[in-house]
Amino acid sequence: MTRRFTLEPVDWAAWMPPVDPATATPRQRAALEASPQRDSAYFLTLAHDVDSLEQRSPLFHAVMYAPRGLPRADRELATVVVSIINGCVYCSSVHARRFAELTKQPEIIRRLYDEGLGTQLEPRQRAIVDFAARLTREPQAVAAADLQPLRAVGMDDLQIHDLIHAVAMFANANRLMQTLGEPVSG
Amino acid sequence: MSDLVDTAAGLAADSPVALLRRQREAFVRYTQGSHDVLITPADPGGLSLIERAAAALRVAAIGRDNALTAHYRALLRALGADPDALDAPDVPPRLAAILRHVTLIATAPGTVTPANLDALRIAGAGPRDIVAIAQIVAFYQVRLVAGMRALAADLHA
Numbered sequence: 001m002t003r004r005f006t007l008e009p010v011d012w013a014a015w016m017p018p019v020d021p022a023t024a025t026p027r028q029r030a031a032l033e034a035s036p037q038r039d040s041a042y043f044l045t046l047a048h049d050v051d052s053l054e055q056r057s058p059l060f061h062a063v064m065y066a067p068r069g070l071p072r073a074d075r076e077l078a079t080v081v082v083s084i085i086n087g088c089v090y091c092s093s094v095h096a097r098r099f100a101e102l103t104k105q106p107e108i109i110r111r112l113y114d115e116g117l118g119t120q121l122e123p124r125q126r127a128i129v130d131f132a133a134r135l136t137r138e139p140q141a142v143a144a145a146d147l148q149p150l151r152a153v154g155m156d157d158l159q160i161h162d163l164i165h166a167v168a169m170f171a172n173a174n175r176l177m178q179t180l181g182e183p184v185s186g
Numbered sequence: 187m188s189d190l191v192d193t194a195a196g197l198a199a200d201s202p203v204a205l206l207r208r209q210r211e212a213f214v215r216y217t218q219g220s221h222d223v224l225i226t227p228a229d230p231g232g233l234s235l236i237e238r239a240a241a242a243l244r245v246a247a248i249g250r251d252n253a254l255t256a257h258y259r260a261l262l263r264a265l266g267a268d269p270d271a272l273d274a275p276d277v278p279p280r281l282a283a284i285l286r287h288v289t290l291i292a293t294a295p296g297t298v299t300p301a302n303l304d305a306l307r308i309a310g311a312g313p314r315d316i317v318a319i320a321q322i323v324a325f326y327q328v329r330l331v332a333g334m335r336a337l338a339a340d341l342h343a
Binding site: 015016017045046049051054055056058059062063066069086087088135136139143144146147151157158160161162164165167169173174175176178179180 | 202203206212216217219223224227229231249250251291295296298300302303314316317318320321323324325327328329330332334337
């Protein structure tokens with residue numbers, strides 16, 4: 001088990017035997033094909049319940065990659081914040097690297113890791129970090145006033161809609177990763 | 187057509203946020219689809235419909251979402267189960283084990299260990315059931331609905 005947040009690749013080991021690709025059913029194979037990494041222990045574990053994987057993989061893909069709306073780097077930043085709060089070392093590693101690739105700003109991630117979510121950020125990133133933290137920690141306390149910092153940095157309705165989905169999606173992704181297996185050194 | 191997110195967030199079909207959601211057709215379809223296959227699957231396998239609804243009710247209650255809580259309480263009653271009896275001393279041990287696991291995933295996912303999955307296996311849950319329980323708890327609707335409500339409040343202000 002590795003517990004340190006990192007920008008380096010991390011592996012993930014399942015706590016129960018994943019589906020064996022050699023004996024996967026046609027439905028399991030099709031659902032895995034639509035998943036980000038069809039051969040990973042994580043998706044092969046989720047394939048035990050093919051009904052939910054068939055829905056979740058296209059949902060995840062849409063929330064993270066749908067065109068227009070919130071820029072991809074902003075979605076990645078939000079998912080890193082949620083993953084830090086929930087303590088998901090694997091998820092934060094994957095999406096921290098995506099953010100760094102898109103923005104060439106790995107130092108933002110290092111500061112979030114080392115100094116915490118309160119670290120100094122430019123206004124747009126500050127607004128995203130604060131909103132992601134609020135919706136993750138206190139969903140029922142979120143009110144119209146919490147959207148004003150997002151409006152102030154120019155976010156329109158669709159961008160805020162997308163941000164809410166990215167944050168909510170990682171309440172999901174973190175819990176699956178954290179409760180069906182564990183991160184191991186890559 | 188309204189879905190559960192619209193209903194729980196209090197969005198009329200022609201409201202700005204309901205129409206905004208329809209700009210993202212895949213989000214809407216697979217969100218409702220996830221709910222349907224997790225909560226009311228045609229073949230529930232080893233995790234009964236009552237156990238699924240009870241797990242979803244626990245998640246909604248922990249998230250303090252009144253609309254989702256009411257939805258799953260009504261669903262449990264429709265299945266012939268008493269939503270107020272989930273914490274009774276005579277709740278079946280298997281359901282009690284499932285609800286303990288649900289509470290742990292919802293409130294402290296970072297503290298779950300392989301021993302917690304062993305407890306589910308001892309209670310008779312197979313691999314598909316264990317994944318389905320995790321998916322039900324992890325399903326993102328509490329935060330999605332809360333966010334849509336805030337967005338609606340902002341647009342209607």
